[in-house]
Amino acid sequence: xxxxxxxxxxxxxxxxxxxxxxxxxxxxxxxxxxxxxxxxxxxxxxxxxxxxxxxxxxxxxxxxxxxxxxxxxxxxxxxxxxxxxxxxxxxxxxxxxxxxxxxxxxxxxxxxxxxxxxxxxxxxxxxxxxxxxxxxxxxxxxxxxxxxxxxxxxxxxxxxxxxxxxxxxxxxxxxxxxxxxxxxxxxxxxxxxxxxxxxxxxxxxxxxxxxxxxxxxxxxxxxxxxxxxxxxxxxxxxxxxxxxxxxxxxxxxxxxxxxxxxxxxxxxxxxxxxxxxxxxxxxxxxxxxxxxxxxxxxxxxxxxxxxxxxxxxxxxxxxxxxxx
Amino acid sequence: xxxxxxxxxxxxxxxxxxxxxxxxxxxxxxxxxxxxxxxxxxxxxxxxxxxxxxxxxxxxxxxxxxxxxxxxxxxxxxxxxxxxxxxxxxxxxxxxxxxxxxxxxxxxxxxxxxxxxxxxxxxxxxxxxxxxxxxxxxxxxxxxxxxxxxxxxxxxxxxxxxxxx
Numbered sequence: 001x002x003x004x005x006x007x008x009x010x011x012x013x014x015x016x017x018x019x020x021x022x023x024x025x026x027x028x029x030x031x032x033x034x035x036x037x038x039x040x041x042x043x044x045x046x047x048x049x050x051x052x053x054x055x056x057x058x059x060x061x062x063x064x065x066x067x068x069x070x071x072x073x074x075x076x077x078x079x080x081x082x083x084x085x086x087x088x089x090x091x092x093x094x095x096x097x098x099x100x101x102x103x104x105x106x107x108x109x110x111x112x113x114x115x116x117x118x119x120x121x122x123x124x125x126x127x128x129x130x131x132x133x134x135x136x137x138x139x140x141x142x143x144x145x146x147x148x149x150x151x152x153x154x155x156x157x158x159x160x161x162x163x164x165x166x167x168x169x170x171x172x173x174x175x176x177x178x179x180x181x182x183x184x185x186x187x188x189x190x191x192x193x194x195x196x197x198x199x200x201x202x203x204x205x206x207x208x209x210x211x212x213x214x215x216x217x218x219x220x221x222x223x224x225x226x227x228x229x230x231x232x233x234x235x236x237x238x239x240x241x242x243x244x245x246x247x248x249x250x251x252x253x254x255x256x257x258x259x260x261x262x263x264x265x266x267x268x269x270x271x272x273x274x275x276x277x278x279x280x281x282x283x284x285x286x287x288x289x290x291x292x293x294x295x296x297x298x299x300x301x302x303x304x305x306x307x308x309x310x311x312x313x314x315x316x317x318x319x320x321x322x323x324x
Numbered sequence: 325x326x327x328x329x330x331x332x333x334x335x336x337x338x339x340x341x342x343x344x345x346x347x348x349x350x351x352x353x354x355x356x357x358x359x360x361x362x363x364x365x366x367x368x369x370x371x372x373x374x375x376x377x378x379x380x381x382x383x384x385x386x387x388x389x390x391x392x393x394x395x396x397x398x399x400x401x402x403x404x405x406x407x408x409x410x411x412x413x414x415x416x417x418x419x420x421x422x423x424x425x426x427x428x429x430x431x432x433x434x435x436x437x438x439x440x441x442x443x444x445x446x447x448x449x450x451x452x453x454x455x456x457x458x459x460x461x462x463x464x465x466x467x468x469x470x471x472x473x474x475x476x477x478x479x480x481x482x483x484x485x486x487x488x489x
Contacts, residue, residue: 012392029395036380039399045433048383050393311383315392 005127012316015127015136016309019147019186027190031155033308034301040077041304050311051080054111058084059102060139061117066275067139067149070299071114074306080112102126106134112314113137120144135313137306143179148309149274150183152302154191156294157229159301160270164191170223170265172199173233173255173282176206176244180274181233185212199223201255203244220255224264232257232273232283248281258284262292270294327365328481331474334445334461335362339369341459342443346370348410350441353377355427356398358416358474362445362461365480366414377402384426400430407435412459416474418444421455446472446482 006015013026040048056075058068068084075082087101102113113130115123116139123138130136140146154164161167169188175181175198188196189212196214198205205216217223224230235251245251257271271283271293279285288295327335342350351374354363360378367376382397413427424442431437443459448466462482464472469487474480 032395033393033397036383036397036399039401040383043434047433049429050383050388311388312393315388316390 005124013313014132015123015138016147016313017123017127017136017138018145019150019183019190022187022190024190024192027151027154027187030151030305030308030312031158033312034155034304035159037077037304037307038301040307041300047077047079049079051075051078051111051314054078054080054314055109056080056082056112056114056310057105057110058082058114058139059087059105059116060085061087061115061122062140064116064140066299067116070302071137071139071306074303074310075112075114077303078307078310080310083110098122098125099129102130106130111135112310114139116140118142137309137313140179143177143182145183146179147183147187148302148306149180150187151309152298152305153180153184153231153272153274154187155305156272156298156301157270159297160294161228164188164193167193167229168195168197168227169193169229169231170197170199170217170227171231171233172220172223172257174204174235174244175200175233176204177236178233181231184231185214189213197223197227199255201245201251220261221264224261227265228269230257230262230265230269230271232271232277234274234276235278235282237278252281252284256280256282256284257287259286259290262287262290268292272298275299327479330462331445331480331482335365335369335480338362338443338445338459338461339366342366342370342412342441345410345412345441349374350412351377351404351406351409351437352412352414353379353402353406353427353431354414355416355423356380358445358476359414361474361476361480362416363412363414364477366412366443375403377404377406379427379430381423381426381430384430386422386426402434405435406431406437408438411437411440412443413440414443416444417446417448417472418442418455418457418460419448419450421451421453424455425453445474448472 006017008014058071060068072082112135114137120142122141123136127136138147171181198214199217199220271287273295277283277288352363352367352372354360363376379400380398382394442457444457445461446464447457447460448464471485473483
């Protein structure tokens, strides 16, 4: 899939589809803008007028409460009008029908679509077919990518650790089905993270990770040794076909993050989770609610990062293609 | 490092004009980046005790849909509530008035000040909005293609730039 689709002829970000092709400078620029939006979120009036009069449609073919809500809050804090549309994926299994849905929404003068779909590449397909003034954000496509989640995760790491050059980051859990992990590894590599590790049972470990320059561990304690950041992944029960794990109890014993296993990491290591958490399965409540957890700040940071991405791609939109 | 002589004189003039406002316990807010440098000097000259606020108006610009997001955006920082306070809003150069329009809108998203006084280091022609400064350090006559820029923050100095030059 081409990452170039998300840039215009002058190299400006038009859509936000994937981490692939984003430079380190662009990522840090988004973080810098997000940092300013954090302070907006702490004010009495949490809105800024940047997207006043713009219409944002959250087009979700796959259910998600948290991601949709944070996109909705982000758009509303930018003063956009927001419409949430949950479409059952089965009724639009053919490409034509999907594009028909989009064309109908376009006819209602939508400026930005936030798209989530259980099939990889849906956001690309839509981006290829919309007129130049319409923007697309990928809010998760199948097992392929979840770029805004990767942005909020790395933004959270930057806020807590400063820079990436000396960091060891471990990603733990269901890497096989995780679009979060795929995008996150890209982002961490682009940002120059010194070491990225993945920890999972062999059945949940995709092949080809060596080419991304990452180290794989099946022993969790060994993998957590000396790391600065631990990213726990949700066990994607709904994406699993057949038995990838022997039993939930055994999974928790081997790969659940407990205080005991956390002690293998650096004393100031932070613990992240994209949510929603399976407590007692991939993470113990004592860790999730503990002092090293930054799981709730991740949610707050997610709003600021999504505001930054929306405002960055929507800026200058009247110049690039919209009829005057 | 000391400021350029013309800047130092202009700052002194501004401080004199602002002194009568001191019994109202004014709150000073500078606009990023040059306005914040000027405000920082005035804050010291006037011996204000409330901490200085800084404002980045990028999220309130009226040309966002035309030119996009300013990549150098910084967080606004108003450590003290503006509610019912007499605000002195400080900028380096007053030209079209659009920056001040944006700054006023942003201030009102933090609260309702009792009053806002505009203080600028340089007042030049070219207003596009009905906005004027109550306190001026240095009035300047410039051609429409000319721009005046404040360098800082260690030593403040004004430089004149010709458009396209």
